[in-house]
Amino acid sequence: MFNKISIQEKILALVFAAVSYNAEISAQEQGVHQQSKLYEWPSDPLVKKKLDKWQDQKFGMIIHWGLYAVPGIIESWSICSEDWIERDSTIAYEDYKKWYWGQSKLFNPVRFNPEQWAKAGKDAGMKYLVFTTKHHDGFSMFDTKESDFKISAGPFASNPRADVARHVFNAFRKQDFMIGAYFSKPDWHSEYFWWPKYATADRNANYDIRKYAWRWNKFKQFSYNQISELMHNYGSVDILWLDGGWVRPLSTVNDEVRSWGAKIPEGNQEIDIPRIASMARQAQPGLLVVDRTVHGPYENYQTPEQRIPDHKIDNPWESCMTLGGAWGYVPNDQYKDAATVVRSLIEIVAKGGSLLLGVGPRADGTLPEAVIQRLEDIGKWMKLNGPAIYNTRAVDNYRQGDVWFTRSKDSKTFYALYASADKSLPDNISWNGNKPHAGSKMKLLSTGESLRWTNENGLTKVYLPSSLKEKDPLLSTALAISFDVQK
Numbered sequence: 001m002f003n004k005i006s007i008q009e010k011i012l013a014l015v016f017a018a019v020s021y022n023a024e025i026s027a028q029e030q031g032v033h034q035q036s037k038l039y040e041w042p043s044d045p046l047v048k049k050k051l052d053k054w055q056d057q058k059f060g061m062i063i064h065w066g067l068y069a070v071p072g073i074i075e076s077w078s079i080c081s082e083d084w085i086e087r088d089s090t091i092a093y094e095d096y097k098k099w100y101w102g103q104s105k106l107f108n109p110v111r112f113n114p115e116q117w118a119k120a121g122k123d124a125g126m127k128y129l130v131f132t133t134k135h136h137d138g139f140s141m142f143d144t145k146e147s148d149f150k151i152s153a154g155p156f157a158s159n160p161r162a163d164v165a166r167h168v169f170n171a172f173r174k175q176d177f178m179i180g181a182y183f184s185k186p187d188w189h190s191e192y193f194w195w196p197k198y199a200t201a202d203r204n205a206n207y208d209i210r211k212y213a214w215r216w217n218k219f220k221q222f223s224y225n226q227i228s229e230l231m232h233n234y235g236s237v238d239i240l241w242l243d244g245g246w247v248r249p250l251s252t253v254n255d256e257v258r259s260w261g262a263k264i265p266e267g268n269q270e271i272d273i274p275r276i277a278s279m280a281r282q283a284q285p286g287l288l289v290v291d292r293t294v295h296g297p298y299e300n301y302q303t304p305e306q307r308i309p310d311h312k313i314d315n316p317w318e319s320c321m322t323l324g325g326a327w328g329y330v331p332n333d334q335y336k337d338a339a340t341v342v343r344s345l346i347e348i349v350a351k352g353g354s355l356l357l358g359v360g361p362r363a364d365g366t367l368p369e370a371v372i373q374r375l376e377d378i379g380k381w382m383k384l385n386g387p388a389i390y391n392t393r394a395v396d397n398y399r400q401g402d403v404w405f406t407r408s409k410d411s412k413t414f415y416a417l418y419a420s421a422d423k424s425l426p427d428n429i430s431w432n433g434n435k436p437h438a439g440s441k442m443k444l445l446s447t448g449e450s451l452r453w454t455n456e457n458g459l460t461k462v463y464l465p466s467s468l469k470e471k472d473p474l475l476s477t478a479l480a481i482s483f484d485v486q487k
Helices: 004-030 045-057 093-105 114-124 164-173 213-233 255-259 273-283 338-350 369-388 466-470 473-477
Strands: 059-063 128-134 178-184 239-243 288-291 318-322 354-359 403-408 414-419 428-432 442-444 453-456 459-463 478-483
Touching: 045 178, 045 288, 045 354, 059 114, 059 178, 114 164, 114 369, 128 164, 128 239, 164 178, 178 213, 213 239, 213 273, 239 273, 273 288, 318 338, 338 354, 338 369, 338 403, 338 414, 338 473, 338 478, 369 414, 369 473, 369 478, 403 428, 414 428, 466 473, 473 478
Parallel strands: 059 128, 059 354, 128 178, 178 239, 239 288, 318 354
Antiparallel strands: 403 414, 414 478, 428 459, 442 478, 453 459
């Protein structure tokens, strides 16, 4: 046993170490979230309609909030026993897990303010939400009847907003967001996934699910019941975002999956997504099911993590990326500036995708002021240049240098988006292809003014007003121009 002071000192050290090893953990976690190269279009007309609507949104917010916010450490992964995860070696693993589970007795977000989150997202120009109803640690951020390991059973239980997910979804619906429920397929707190009879070897179920099929069937029913609660009791839901791609049917494990570095168990570690999806879509017609990295009819869009693909992708996809260095809240996190986020958004949309930007509220239930400011700065650009982002689709000639292109869904209007890390604005920008119609007006979206342009020998050159150099650097180094393309 450790005395109280030494445990507190060691845990405090872990809190501050979390930021430094977060990059390593994120890289390792990404190893099981590499994207498959195949895509299967949905056949359900309601799902196709919802998918088209989702592709119009382009910019969303993913919120990681759970036990890990209390000490301010990396979400869930510190309790996994794989050898790439760093912990203080003087603290026994089982003691660390007990300490982590014990945060449930401390999690009391008395300043819980989902309206603040929704307003910040709206101000940023975001259009859809993905909220973590349960991460890998198994702590539910909704009032599940399947477990007492939940926000509504601890010190926050008597609060009228104890059913956190309900109030988050309602707040974002009022701001006209599409609603997504993140749900972790693995559940490390469930006795049906990590059986207390055995040690926890890694992220997978810690027992032979072939030998104890009855126990795995208990876990499958547990998962089904929890997702059913979310689909039936929390109003309209547009997206079921399923994380934990190593929990998958053996039939979907191939050489590519094994190359990710994930430890694939011998048993058929799957939770019957077809049955879950059928139930969920009866409750939520047209629901998008995003079974991450598991190719097939239940991966309605793909989700490359913390990266932007190096080429245009024609099927639906989003890059999920963090605003800071961590998915959840950690003290003194370093947040990307607005210009960096806008450049990423432009590149992603030009390549046919959407950006799902991750933020983490503090343990008290509020967003850090720096996050709110970053989102507000991004929103200033989006408010003026949104037509080049929302409701657009990719074009074949999607990039030339620092100029990216999108088009309206009817292909009548093209947009040229200049995005450069260089703070000095050029006098003109130029490109080949995507030739404007002879009578087309080049319009700068941020000011509405018409721009002079020429086209000689297939090279389009657009002259930028010198007044732009005196404006906000973000508005001058990331700008959008609309024009009609030559048919």
